[in-house]
Amino acid sequence: MIPNIFIPALCALTACSASPLLNSTYPNPEPCTGNCTWIHDPSIIRKDSTYYRFSTSGNIAIATAPSLTGPWAYQGPLLENGTSITINPNQDIWAPDVSRIGTTYYAYYSVSTFGSQTSDIGLATSASLDPGSWTDHGSIHIPPSPSYNLIDPNLFQDPTTPDADPWLVFGSYWDGVFQTPLTNLTSFPVGGSPGLHNVLRNSTTTGAAPFVVEGAFQFRYQNSYYLFFSAGACCNMPPDLPAPGAEYHIMVCRASAITGPYVDDQGRDCVGQNGGTKVLASHGDVYAPGGQGVLEEDDGRVVLYYHYVKPSVGYAADQFFFGFNYLDLSSGWPVVV
Template identity: 30%
Template sequence: MKTRLFALALILFTLSLSSCNSDSEKKEKPSNENITTTYKNPVVSSSFPDPTIIKANDGYFYLYATEDIHNTPILQSKNLVDWKLIGTAFTEETRPNWEPNSGIWAPDINYINGQYVLYYSLSVWGGEWTCGIGIATAEQPDGPFTDRGQLFRSNTIGVKNSIDPFYWEENGKKYLTWGSFRGIYCIELADDGLSIRSGAEKIQISGTAIEGSYIYKKGNYYYLFGSAGTCCEGANSTYKTVVARSEKLIGPYVDKTGKSMMENNYEVVIQGNDVFVGTGHNSEIITDDEGNEWIFYHAYFKSNPDKGRVLLMDQIHWINEWPVVTNQSPSSEATAPVFN
């Protein structure tokens, strides 16, 4: 009798362990209900041209864009797919005003020496000698941003159409590239990133075919991305994202055949298709938790350009050490970035 009771107790104990393990596994197993596995372009169907993006210390991504031209909107996301508008970098009272009646274009966000630094273009349409690049700073990515004034203007730096800034830091040195269809130039900045290093000279690194420069380092090469064509003509826009590469930051940048970007040669990364046109002015490339690389850029709906330059995202692949987007054009629906 005791043996039978012991056996029965052992069975019940084993079952209770199994039940506990099962409950524990259910609790520990993550839910997939809220994980985004696919996305559709555009990821933002409102006009947000000239995007720049950063992953902040709080774990969120923050994206800044040209619209509204006066105040610079800020979007926030945890997964690069679902974005919400959380404010603007400036207000009507705090926006830069050193160029009267101008708009704030093509911002570039960075984290430098413990603060968020936003480089921006200030210009009026056609003001190629009066436009320039300024700086604003903030303690948090959502601001408030304090304008620090101009870094330089076209007429002081000697480069016509000085807009579209991009910041680069390497080996303790800081650089800025900029330019729009009048050459892309590079210059070294001071240690704080808020002024030009004393004695620094500008260096031209690209010809007159592109604007919106962005540099990405991968393996042995620096990749200079830019936008060629017309940006802002609705369904007639010919904008496209292009690239060349170099073994040195200041070039020479060349295409696949070795022809120089100084002579306006490049490789096409993204161009229009039946749905989207004007595919250009890309953001920084962002890497997800599985090592996939993603690029943002703007485009018009071919059938509804009045919606403005909407925000698109696509994955960058690498073939023979060159960046490639599938079909060289925007996707309609694709696998989403992965974040754990």
């Protein structure tokens, strides 16, 4: 995501196209103990009996826990010396995405500054996940484009075709989210990829900028492919909060193939018709949930994890909380339970 803490809301509630809620009320996040604050854009992966959580800033903070509820303990930065990518003296490292391919762990990350389209996507690899074990490879050389922003990467290896190329999604603002195959996990092909295409876009506008869709996460469940994403204004602080309903919330589109086309529960296309079905939005003392990821436990339960704000605590960057809930996909569409 772009942590647009001081960027005004980009759309009013009436301007934002979204399907009706599948669930008009939401349960509170599951309990969290230990290091549960200053969490943005979490990425979680399990190794043996330990959960590893990676999050924005601090050169990508690593925390571990024996269960999703904690106790979470900070272990150190992923990139001890920062990134080899340099785009701006004030840059930060955002939105890590960690996955395992073979015996290697791949951490894709974003480098950018608030509200900027001058961004890049980098990669670090490790054999163990632990701080001090990561090798930074720098940029994966996706060429800049006026159509997208080089942030919010997410890698997906289709379990039905484990020998095929994995798919990377990325993007925010402008024309939204794009997807490309990665034949080489460490570098985008010279001359561009013939498989690069737009999978998610919202053209609803107020003023000059489109309603934000970003932070896409690819997930397969049974015979369907899901594209979870964050929409709305992420990180505004009082007195500049967006209109109620225009703040960050989690949405989803679905397809029968990883490449799409993705549609919402009303059948609207998620590129050309502003499609998107709400999964989780503000409720009670939970405000602006987003920056999400999804994982399936060994017992078959599906977990939606994210960051959120507690208005009773505050809206500052260090007051963002880690949250998670379970999903019911029995209807074919994810419902928070």
